[in-house]
Amino acid sequence: MSDLRVAPFGAWESPFAIELLTKGAVSFGEVGAAGGRRWWLEGRPEEGGRQVLVRREIDGTLTRLTPEGFNARCRVHEYGGGAILVDGDLVIVSDFTTGRLHRVSAPGVLEPLTPDGRAWRFADIQVDRPRNRLIAVREDHEPDTLARHGQPENAVVAINLDDGALSVLAEGSDFFAAPRLSPDGQRLTWLRWNHPNLPWDGTELVVTDLDDAGGPAHERVVAGSAADWIAQPRWSPNGVLHFVAEPDGWMNLFRLAGDGRPERASEPLEAEFAFPDWVFGLSNYAFAADGTIIAVGRRPGRDRLYRIAPDGTATPFELPFTEISYVTVDGGTAVFRAAAPEQPWAIHELDLASGLTTVLRASSDLEFDPADVSLGELVEFATTGAKTAFGIAYLPRNRAFRGPDGELPPLIVTSHGGPTAQASSAFSVAIQLFTSRGFAVVDVDYGGSTGYGRDYRKRLEGEWGVVDLADCVAGATWMAEQGLVDGSRLAIRGGSASGYTTLCAVTFSDAFSAGTSYFGIGDLETFVEETHKFESRYLDRLVGPYPEMRDRYRERSPLNFTERISCPVLILQGAEDHIVPPAQAEQIVDGLWERRLPHAYLLFPGEDHGFRAAANIIRSFEAELSFYGQVFGFEPADPIEPIEVAFLAGGDDDDGDGPAPGAARE
Numbered sequence: 316m317s318d319l320r321v322a323p324f325g326a327w328e329s330p331f332a333i334e335l336l337t338k339g340a341v342s343f344g345e346v347g348a349a350g351g352r353r354w355w356l357e358g359r360p361e362e363g364g365r366q367v368l369v370r371r372e373i374d375g376t377l378t379r380l381t382p383e384g385f386n387a388r389c390r391v392h393e394y395g396g397g398a399i400l401v402d403g404d405l406v407i408v409s410d411f412t413t414g415r416l417h418r419v420s421a422p423g424v425l426e427p428l429t430p431d432g433r434a435w436r437f438a439d440i441q442v443d444r445p446r447n448r449l450i451a452v453r454e455d456h457e458p459d460t461l462a463r464h465g466q467p468e469n470a471v472v473a474i475n476l477d478d479g480a481l482s483v484l485a486e487g488s489d490f491f492a493a494p495r496l497s498p499d500g501q502r503l504t505w506l507r508w509n510h511p512n513l514p515w516d517g518t519e520l521v522v523t524d525l526d527d528a529g530g531p532a533h534e535r536v537v538a539g540s541a542a543d544w545i546a547q548p549r550w551s552p553n554g555v556l557h558f559v560a561e562p563d564g565w566m567n568l569f570r571l572a573g574d575g576r577p578e579r580a581s582e583p584l585e586a587e588f589a590f591p592d593w594v595f596g597l598s599n600y601a602f603a604a605d606g607t608i609i610a611v612g613r614r615p616g617r618d619r620l621y622r623i624a625p626d627g628t629a630t631p632f633e634l635p636f637t638e639i640s641y642v643t644v645d646g647g648t649a650v651f652r653a654a655a656p657e658q659p660w661a662i663h664e665l666d667l668a669s670g671l672t673t674v675l676r677a678s679s680d681l682e683f684d685p686a687d688v689s690l691g692e693l694v695e696f697a698t699t700g701a702k703t704a705f706g707i708a709y710l711p712r713n714r715a716f717r718g719p720d721g722e723l724p725p726l727i728v729t730s731h732g733g734p735t736a737q738a739s740s741a742f743s744v745a746i747q748l749f750t751s752r753g754f755a756v757v758d759v760d761y762g763g764s765t766g767y768g769r770d771y772r773k774r775l776e777g778e779w780g781v782v783d784l785a786d787c788v789a790g791a792t793w794m795a796e797q798g799l800v801d802g803s804r805l806a807i808r809g810g811s812a813s814g815y816t817t818l819c820a821v822t823f824s825d826a827f828s829a830g831t832s833y834f835g836i837g838d839l840e841t842f843v844e845e846t847h848k849f850e851s852r853y854l855d856r857l858v859g860p861y862p863e864m865r866d867r868y869r870e871r872s873p874l875n876f877t878e879r880i881s882c883p884v885l886i887l888q889g890a891e892d893h894i895v896p897p898a899q900a901e902q903i904v905d906g907l908w909e910r911r912l913p914h915a916y917l918l919f920p921g922e923d924h925g926f927r928a929a930a931n932i933i934r935s936f937e938a939e940l941s942f943y944g945q946v947f948g949f950e951p952a953d954p955i956e957p958i959e960v961a962f963l964a965g966g967d968d969d970d971g972d973g974p975a976p977g978a979a980r981e
Contacts, residue, residue, distance in 0.1 A: 319717040323949040324724035324753035324801075325940075327716040330687050331751050333936050333953065335744045337929035340679040343652045343660055345596045347401050348645035353675060354380075354401050355641075355652070355662055356387060364927060368399055368408055368419070371675055382423040386411035389595075391438035391454040391469075392490070392849040396594030400440040400449070405476075407440055407449065416440070416449070416474065428479045433457065437474075438595040443496055446529045449474040450484065450494045450503070452595070466848045471505050473529060484531055485521070490514070490849070492595060497550045501525055504548050504556060509541070511852035511860075514592040515735060515765075515772070517541040520548055520558055522571075538569070538577050544769075546589035551602050559589040559599070564769040568600065568610060568623065581623045586612035587766050590640070591735045601644040603667065609649045611639045613766040615705060616693035617740055620651070622667070632670055636663075637740040650675070654741035656690045681744075686714035689750035691740050691758070696793035698762070702774075704786040705760040705767065707738050709746055710799065711753045718753060725804035725947050728791045728820075728827070730759045732812040734775060734783060734857070737766045748936065752952070754943075755800045761786035761816075763857075779857035780839075780871035784819045788826045804828055804947045808939070811895070811924065812836065818873035818903070822880050829946045831885040831939050834892050834924055837874035837899040840865070846894060874899055877906025883913035883960065885942040887935050889922030913963040915942060 322328075337360055344356030344366060351373040356366045365386040370378045381387050388411035389398040398409040406419035407428070414436040417425040429435065434456035441450045453472045460468050471485035471494045485491060488507040492514065495504050503525055508518040520538040523531040538560060539545035546566065548558040557570045557580055566587040568580040588599050588610050600610035600623075608623040617637040621629045636653035638660075643650050649665040660678040665671070689712035698704040711724045718724060727749055731738050738758040749756050760767070761783040763775025775782050787807060795802030806829040809817040814835020821830035836842050843854045843861050859867050869875055884907060888900040897918060907914040917938055919931045926932050937955040944951045945960050 320715055321719055322716050322753070322952070324711060324718045324722060325943060325947060326949040326952050327711075327713050327751065327753040328952040329713065329748065329751040330683065331744065331747050333748060333933055333940075333955075335681065336748070336932050336936060339681060340659065340744070343662060343676075343678060344641075345396070345399060345598070346641035346643055346650055346652055346662060348643045348648070348650040349401075349403075351645070353645075353650050353662070353664070355676070356399065357676075360929070366398070366411070368401075368406070369676075370401070377676070378422050380406055380419050380422050381408055382425065385425065389414065389436050389438045391436045391452055391595065393847045394594045394849070395438065397439035397452075397596035398437075400442060402442045402444075405442060407442075409437055409440075416451075416479075418476075428476070429474065429481075430479060434460075439493055441494055441496055443473070443500065443529070445500045446473070447476050448529070449476060450496060452491050452494065453481070466851075482530075485523075485534075492518075492592065493546075493548050495549050497556075498552060498554050502556075503531065504537075504550075506539075506545060506548065511855035512541060513735070513850065513853055513856075514546065515544045516856060517543050518545045520545045522556065537571055537575065544589075546592055547597060547599060549600075549602075551606070552604065553606075557600075557608075561769050568608065579627060580608065581610075581621075581627045581629050584612060584614075584621075584629055585768065586614040586619070586621075587768070588612045591733070591765050593733070593736070598641050598643060601642050601649070603644050604646065607667075609642055609644055609667070611642055611651075613737070615695075615767055616707065616738075616760075620649070620665070632665070634665075634670075634672065654739075656740050656742055657685060657688050659742045683747075684714060687712060687751055688742070688747060689756075691746075693740075694757070694790075694793070696789055698789035699782075699785045702762070704762060704789055705738075705764070706790045707740055707758045707760070708794065708799070709750050709756040709758075711750050711755055713751045713753070716753065723798070723801040724753055724755045725806060725943065726755045726757065726791060726794050726800035727943075728757055728759060728787050728805065728807040730761060730783065730787055730809055730813045730816055731764070732810065734761075734763050734779060734812045734816075735765060735772065737764045745936075752940070755794065757790050757794055759783075759787045759790045776856050777859055779854070780815070780819050780823075783816045784824060787816060787820055788824055791826055806830065806943060806946075808833070810834055814895075815873075819871070821882055821884055822873040822876050825881045827882055829883050829885075829943060831887070831942065832900075833887045833926075833935070834889055834895045834900075835886075836895055837903055838872045839868040840872065841896070841899065842894070843868070874902055877903055878910060880907060880910070880912055883942070883946045883963065885914070885939060885958075885960075886916045887926075887938065888916070888918050889924060889926065890918050890920045891922060892924045894924040908961065911962045913946070913960050915958045915960045917958070 342358035346355045354370040368380040387408040389395045389409040400407040416428045436454040455468045489509040523534040526532045546559045566589045570580045572578045606625040618639040638654045654660040662676040689709040691707040808831040810833030814832040904916045941957045
């Protein structure tokens with residue numbers, strides 16, 4: 316302790332440079348494995364974040380399958396997923412720009428498959444080899460479709476592999492997902508649901524026989540309903556249909572029995588074996604040749620990998636990971652992506668017999684001293700209604716620094732977006748940037764988050780802007796009551812849906828001393844009127860039917876109550892954002908100016924709903940650090956350009972007049 320340098324919390328010199336937010340690390344998407352080969356998607360920052368399909372050959376060499384400049388993504392449901400298919404020598408990829416499907420005939424060589432000039436998008440691509448076709452979900456954005464229906468139309472379609480000709484297999488529902496062909500090619504299953512549901516609200520699992528021409532015959536619903544979430548259907552090697560369902564409140568594995576009725580495929584477990592279906596192509600379980608299921612189950616705060624025997628007995632593997640996804644099995648080996656609080660994401664291989672793991676591809680070559688890494692700890696705390704909420708708490712950590720005697724660190728409260736999602740315990744550069752500079756952080760898994768069972772997830776129904784806010788306040792208060800942080804220096808930050816919670820916190824609560832909103836939703840009415848089809852009825856459940864409950868939407872929109880904002884606010888906004896238009900942010904800023912409240916506003920030209928340019932990502936974090944330094948009374952150690960915070964006591968504007976509206980904007 317005596318060798319540590321003393322500096323105010325927030326002002327420590329960090330071994331984690333701000334530039335690490337954009338340098339080096341790749342992200343990983345869908346993972347596959349067969350015949351000793353492995354493949355996955357890589358999001359590469361140096362290529363503008365494009366998704367690149369990479370295959371690891373049997374000898375360990377890596378082959379780039381998609382060419383330079385090609386983005387292997389889709390925009391079905393806007394969030395995409397399921398944009399690739401690798402099946403032996405057949406490789407199919409979706410072009411993010413045009414929506415067309417292409418065959419990869421050789422590494423870096425594409426042959427268009429679906430027609431040019433059509434406003435079609437495809438996802439969840441499967442192959443039907445006996446019929447020489449693909450099966451996929453199509454989202455139709457053709458002008459005449461939009462004119463007739465007022466929104467895109469979704470269907471399950473077949474695509475001829477010779478000429479790209481399409482035929483419709485299923486239509487008539489608002490949404491479809493997960494078409495899966497049985498091993499014998501005689502049956503097809505898929506999920507469907509309708510407004511106002513999102514998939515986790517309720518889906519139907521449909522099975523149909525296929526006639527001689529490959530068309531549906533004897534279609535029937537075998538599980539699920541408008542009020543029951545069914546996810547990730549897939550057939551076992553011997554042709555038994557499996558899926559994930561939650562009749563007892565936890566998303567567990569089920570299968571269809573011989574009489575056609577659902578039965579458990581595992582013993583009952585208080586764990587979630589499916590993630591919210593924001594994207595296509597999720598894979599939380601896979602089958603081994605002996606009938607064993609290898610599955611990811613999440614229970615409070617972390618993922619575990621289970622071996623589920625044919626008799627339903629579930630045994631967790633002893634692995635160091637807390638975040639696991641995209642599981643596939645090839646022979647006696649499982650392949651998946653995983654991370655831990657001290658381990659960035661990587662593609663791992665697990666020998667199912669020995670339990671030994673091997674890293675196939677790391678997301679980052681970042682080297683760091685473990686003594687500088689703050690390890691998140693799952694915490695639970697009391698919240699309103701005599702209930703319990705959860706979060707992941709991080710304390711300041713830096714091998715070279717400590718705070719002054721008698722001083723406690725400032726706290727940054729954050730929360731996930733979605734809002735139907737969950738906090739991640741994976742190593743996060745963004746969190747380490749704060750903790751290594753002397754901040755504490757708590758990432759709140761408020762009521763409505765997944766990974767804690769159905770009852771916890773449904774706490775947010777009708778209560779968005781209330782429960783999430785209360786739980787964030789409760790988490791901050793608990794951290795202060797435990798003597799871990801300075802209760803007079805509590806900040807809250809977030810983007811998009813989390814930005815909405817942030818704006819609610821600084822408007823409808825006086826618990827925080829500062830707030831930072833990244834393109835936060837300020838007006839619920841604007842959001843519900845302008846968002847895309849997939850989540851256009853999302854707020855029916857989170858807030859209430861619109862316009863019938865317009866008053867509630869207005870009451871929970873921070874934009875309408877800027878006079879209640881009680882602390883300094885930093886607002887960071889993309890100029891091209893169509894989900895949260897800049898006009899919303901500027902209305903809040905104008906309200907802050909009128910009340911002479913300390914604030915700063917940075918508008919980033921060219922940015923949409925989420926910052927992508929490296930320079931803007933870096934500048935936004937620098938601005939946030941400068942903002943906290945000015946509000947909480949410390950000088951950041953980083954050589955950053957300070958921002959101007961209007962009306963901050965003791966600042967240049969503290970003369971009673973203040974700047975003109977917008978003067979504190981960049």
